[in-house]
Amino acid sequence: MAELVRRREAAPIELVDAAIERIERVNPQLNAVVWERFEKAREEARSAQLPQGPFTGVPFLTKDLGCTTAGEPDSGGSRFLKENGYIASVTTELARRIRAAGFINLGRTNTPEFGAVATTEPLAWGPTRNPWDLERTPGGSSGGACAAVAALMVPVAHGSDGGGSIRLPAAACGLVGLKPTRGRISMWPSSEWISPVSVQGFETRTVRDLAGCMDFASGSLAGDPMPPPAPARPYASEVGADPGRLRIGLWTRLPAGLDATLHPECRRAVEETGKLLESLGHSVELAHPAVLDDPRTLTIFERIWPVRLLAALEYFERKLGKKAGPHNLDPATLYWLERARGVIATDYLLALEELDAFTHTFAGWWHEG
Numbered sequence: 001m002a003e004l005v006r007r008r009e010a011a012p013i014e015l016v017d018a019a020i021e022r023i024e025r026v027n028p029q030l031n032a033v034v035w036e037r038f039e040k041a042r043e044e045a046r047s048a049q050l051p052q053g054p055f056t057g058v059p060f061l062t063k064d065l066g067c068t069t070a071g072e073p074d075s076g077g078s079r080f081l082k083e084n085g086y087i088a089s090v091t092t093e094l095a096r097r098i099r100a101a102g103f104i105n106l107g108r109t110n111t112p113e114f115g116a117v118a119t120t121e122p123l124a125w126g127p128t129r130n131p132w133d134l135e136r137t138p139g140g141s142s143g144g145a146c147a148a149v150a151a152l153m154v155p156v157a158h159g160s161d162g163g164g165s166i167r168l169p170a171a172a173c174g175l176v177g178l179k180p181t182r183g184r185i186s187m188w189p190s191s192e193w194i195s196p197v198s199v200q201g202f203e204t205r206t207v208r209d210l211a212g213c214m215d216f217a218s219g220s221l222a223g224d225p226m227p228p229p230a231p232a233r234p235y236a237s238e239v240g241a242d243p244g245r246l247r248i249g250l251w252t253r254l255p256a257g258l259d260a261t262l263h264p265e266c267r268r269a270v271e272e273t274g275k276l277l278e279s280l281g282h283s284v285e286l287a288h289p290a291v292l293d294d295p296r297t298l299t300i301f302e303r304i305w306p307v308r309l310l311a312a313l314e315y316f317e318r319k320l321g322k323k324a325g326p327h328n329l330d331p332a333t334l335y336w337l338e339r340a341r342g343v344i345a346t347d348y349l350l351a352l353e354e355l356d357a358f359t360h361t362f363a364g365w366w367h368e369g
Helices: 001-008 012-030 038-046 079-083 094-099 143-150 167-172 207-219 264-279 297-320 332-341 345-367
Strands: 034-036 059-063 105-110 156-161 199-204 248-251 283-286
Touching: 012 034, 012 038, 012 059, 012 105, 012 143, 034 143, 038 105, 038 297, 059 094, 059 143, 079 297, 094 207, 105 143, 143 156, 143 199, 156 167, 156 207, 167 199, 199 207, 248 264, 264 283, 297 332, 332 345
Parallel strands: 059 105, 059 156, 248 283
Antiparallel strands: 034 105, 156 199
């Protein structure tokens, strides 16, 4: 699409109109887009001030959780915010970069309340359906984004991921989903220190498109607390490049101590992937970081994320001057809030320290041997 615009074979307004027509035709069955800004998008598409970037004129959708634009609604999938007409007061750095890249945002996509669960069916907006099978979920929490991209409403959409919220729905919808390294995409004005498990990213249909999005979105701001090393070259340059012979670790079971069963189809998919990689000349062996089997690892997320959820809710309560409760919060949110209130401050700080230790041990595995 971007290439068509660059060659003047298509105008941004044509792409935007086509995407809007597709959304209006398909969304009633899917409920992927929950807030639209179609007329604003058309105005931007016609504007002579449309930013000239790598994706000028390409239609886009933003997850209704983070990545806000000042003056536009932000419900976070919550009845509490929706019913009180919450309006974002800041434009995040990622939203600014998306705009500077030339994307034209058509609206916001459905998400479970505050991204709290792995399906997308908030009481505020109702369930999103999987475009491959309307009786199934697209997963979550970026379920609306993935359903929209899989249904060809837009070629790419914004997502976010703390415990699988990009990767799970990407798998459920047959898309490409990556959880970037913390700090790779600036979270400003949020801080990586206070939201250490969640990152921003994208849902696409091809690796090429995801690489292009990572190229414009990556990079820290001055003052960001944990900027990772810059890549040696653009991500787009890696698409199709020969990686050489790689050593690849394969993991065909769940972490020790996890009260769950790995589905045989999941195990078979991993094993078949390993065989494919071997046929391409790589060295594949059963191996994984031992820290993943440490029982303490399973408790880190559960002591950090609920506390951050409670802090976020209290922020919105202060901004709105109202209290949330069982009458306007989803059951899953209430469950996590109850868990958060059982975490004392010292335990929260200990969990952050354990996360830091896990990160170093986990990353260090790739340098062993």
